[in-house]
Amino acid sequence: MTTPPTRTPLMAGNWKMNLNHLEAIAHVQKLAFALTDKDYEAVDVAVLPPFTDLRSVQTLVDGDKLRIRYGAQDLSAQDSGAYTGEISGPMLAKLNCTFVTIGHSERRQYHGEDEPLVNAKVKAALKHGLTPIVCVGEELAVREAGDHVAHTLRQLDGALQDVPAEAAAGLVIAYEPVWAIGTGKVCGEEDAQEVCGAIRGRLAELYDDAGATAQRVRIQYGGSVKAGNVAKIMAQPDIDGALVGGASLDTDEFVKIVRFRDQ
Numbered sequence: 001m002t003t004p005p006t007r008t009p010l011m012a013g014n015w016k017m018n019l020n021h022l023e024a025i026a027h028v029q030k031l032a033f034a035l036t037d038k039d040y041e042a043v044d045v046a047v048l049p050p051f052t053d054l055r056s057v058q059t060l061v062d063g064d065k066l067r068i069r070y071g072a073q074d075l076s077a078q079d080s081g082a083y084t085g086e087i088s089g090p091m092l093a094k095l096n097c098t099f100v101t102i103g104h105s106e107r108r109q110y111h112g113e114d115e116p117l118v119n120a121k122v123k124a125a126l127k128h129g130l131t132p133i134v135c136v137g138e139e140l141a142v143r144e145a146g147d148h149v150a151h152t153l154r155q156l157d158g159a160l161q162d163v164p165a166e167a168a169a170g171l172v173i174a175y176e177p178v179w180a181i182g183t184g185k186v187c188g189e190e191d192a193q194e195v196c197g198a199i200r201g202r203l204a205e206l207y208d209d210a211g212a213t214a215q216r217v218r219i220q221y222g223g224s225v226k227a228g229n230v231a232k233i234m235a236q237p238d239i240d241g242a243l244v245g246g247a248s249l250d251t252d253e254f255v256k257i258v259r260f261r262d263q
């Protein structure tokens with residue numbers, strides 16, 4: 001029997017529509033000052049700033065040889081052309097972005113993003129060497145109806161349509177129950193594990209390779225993650241990191257989240 005691969009935890013700060021480029025520089029500098037080589041050896045740390053901050057973050061990361069990774073919060077499914085207001089995969093790749101979140105519930109809710117679009121964006125990101133952080137998760141009514149696992153797996157299936165195993169293995173899937181985002185209501189760790197475990201189970205079905213792909217995919221939990229609850233969440237076998245909104249805007253709190261083993 002082969003030993004399953006170890007998945008390096010990924011702590012990513014989704015800044016959403018917060019911090020201008022000057023604030024971004026100050027924030028990343030503060031974060032870089034606080035984090036040590038020991039932190040980076042144990043955990044991958046990433047920030048996901050607004051588009052307008054990315055060039056500043058890139059300059060800082062390159063100039064100071066920082067080990068912080070960064071990425072965008074969305075991308076266009078198209079490579080270029082008459083798509084006013086959109087940002088393409090090649091543009092993000094040129095900025096040396098590592099990650100891009102795709103299908104965040106706020107994109108689904110306010111911009112009508114659906115499974116086919118999420119799928120097209122996943123393919124666009126992969127084509128340009130970006131690692132998608134594919135966001136899935138149910139609204140409160142769906143959870144109350146007991147349909148949360150099926151709902152989340154439907155979103156997963158849609159996002160991964162025709163994505164080959166080799167590409168899928170490098171993906172990050174973020175399970176973010178919508179009712180736990182920005183509400184202070186964290187999903188109980190066992191409830192989060194139930195869905196994250198089901199996601200890994202589905203990956204093992206979608207990629208028929210004795211679980212090899214499924215075991216490599218990193219699955220994050222997101223929704224009101226804080227220093228005070230991160231350790232319990234990270235103790236779950238199928239949770240490999242956190243996608244952090246509000247708490248990632250507070251450097252001290254985010255550093256504590258990165259150091260989840262000390263909490």
Ligand SMILES: O=C(CO)COP(=O)(O)O
Nearest residue numbers: 014181182223224245246
């Ligand atoms: O949506 C989220 C991260 O993508 C979670 O946001 P909060 O951590 O603010 O609940």
